[in-house]
Amino acid sequence: MILKKIFLPCALTLSLIFVGACAKKSTPSAADSSAHAAKIKLGFLVKQPEEPWFQSEWRGAEKAAAKYSFEVVKLGVPDGEKVLAAIDNLAALGAQGFVICTPDVRLGPAIVAKANQAGLKVIAVDDQFVGPDGKFIATVPYLGMSATKIGESVGTALVAEMKHRNWSASDTAACVVTFEELDTAHQRTDGAIVALKATAFAGNHIYKTAQKTTDIPGSFDAANILLTQHPEVKHWLICALNDTGVLGAVRATEGRGFSASDVIGIGINGTDCIDELRKSKPTGFFGSMRVSAITEGFRTSEMLYRWVKDGVTPPSDTRTPGIFMTRDNLEQVLKDDQ
Numbered sequence: 124m125i126l127k128k129i130f131l132p133c134a135l136t137l138s139l140i141f142v143g144a145c146a147k148k149s150t151p152s153a154a155d156s157s158a159h160a161a162k163i164k165l166g167f168l169v170k171q172p173e174e175p176w177f178q179s180e181w182r183g184a185e186k187a188a189a190k191y192s193f194e195v196v197k198l199g200v201p202d203g204e205k206v207l208a209a210i211d212n213l214a215a216l217g218a219q220g221f222v223i224c225t226p227d228v229r230l231g232p233a234i235v236a237k238a239n240q241a242g243l244k245v246i247a248v249d250d251q252f253v254g255p256d257g258k259f260i261a262t263v264p265y266l267g268m269s270a271t272k273i274g275e276s277v278g279t280a281l282v283a284e285m286k287h288r289n290w291s292a293s294d295t296a297a298c299v300v301t302f303e304e305l306d307t308a309h310q311r312t313d314g315a316i317v318a319l320k321a322t323a324f325a326g327n328h329i330y331k332t333a334q335k336t337t338d339i340p341g342s343f344d345a346a347n348i349l350l351t352q353h354p355e356v357k358h359w360l361i362c363a364l365n366d367t368g369v370l371g372a373v374r375a376t377e378g379r380g381f382s383a384s385d386v387i388g389i390g391i392n393g394t395d396c397i398d399e400l401r402k403s404k405p406t407g408f409f410g411s412m413r414v415s416a417i418t419e420g421f422r423t424s425e426m427l428y429r430w431v432k433d434g435v436t437p438p439s440d441t442r443t444p445g446i447f448m449t450r451d452n453l454e455q456v457l458k459d460d461q
């Protein structure tokens with residue numbers, strides 16, 4: 124938390140310095156070469172720049188920038204004020220559009236209004252904009268993971284591993300760390316619950332616990348409450364909206380004396396658990412549904428570039444798949460997704 128508090132302002136300050144530096148560069152004199160003036164500039168704004176997921180998306184955006192020779196401006200936007208300031212900065216830089224994972228999906232209408240005013244094109248990545256009526260804003264192209272399906276595969280994989288370990292359903296329970304206010308998060312954990320209920324595990328002991336913040340401390344606290352409420356449980360299955368959600372809950376089980384052999388945690392993203400899965404001894408964090416953040420960053424940037432340069436409107440809704448990554452196939456999966 125402290126780290127986050129320090130990091131975010133720093134990241135923003137650095138970004139603004141970067142923006143400032145670019146702003147100077149972007150006011151070319153008439154004598155400037157047309158090649159320099161013609162380089163398209165696109166923003167890539169993310170809500171949690173400290174998360175490896177978003178750093179990987181930025182890597183993907185940079186790959187697209189190198190391939191198509193445009194300039195990408197990467198900004199961390201942890202709250203609404205920073206989002207609106209970032210859009211102003213992009214406009215001042217002469218950018219023509221941006222991809223964004225917004226810190227709050229309800230900012231969607233304000234983001235669209237501001238972007239329209241500034242003549243910038245917008246693509247939403249990961250977290251889809253929600254309008255005042257509570258419905259998704261379908262006019263903004265969106266790319267994100269197949270949340271329900273990926274959640275279902277988490278549930279199925281949890282039960283497969285539980286069976287493999289011969290745990291009895293009577294003393295096993297599922298800890299589902301939720302963040303219901305974000306649709307993609309809700310779809311993932313609901314998908315996991317549907318799959319858990321469909322098995323011999325039969326959903327007898329499926330407990331939801333809400334995280335207040337989508338980081339390790341947030342899920343640690345949420346899981347701790349649940350563990351206190353259920354001292355009878357001997358084996359825990361853990362799922363959440365993403366890797367950090369599961370990591371926090373696994374840390375909570377460790378704090379309560381559960382060993383790795385009594386816990387099966389399966390995350391989503393596959394980016395924020397790499398150090399965990401590389402630990403010399405296994406922990407309760409068993410695996411993750413890896414989605415390619417690099418590909419998501421690349422594809423959204425590529426779509427935006429084509430939209431700006433050639434007028435090709437991106438598809439309104441694009442979904443990306445996940446694959447199951449554990450300690451066994453980790454290195455190969457990472458090698459295949461560079």
Ligand code: FCA
Pocket residue numbers: 174176224249250268307337364365391392
């Ligand atoms: C949300 C989560 C991220 C990542 C992304 C695809 O934005 O907060 O961790 O899972 O969806």
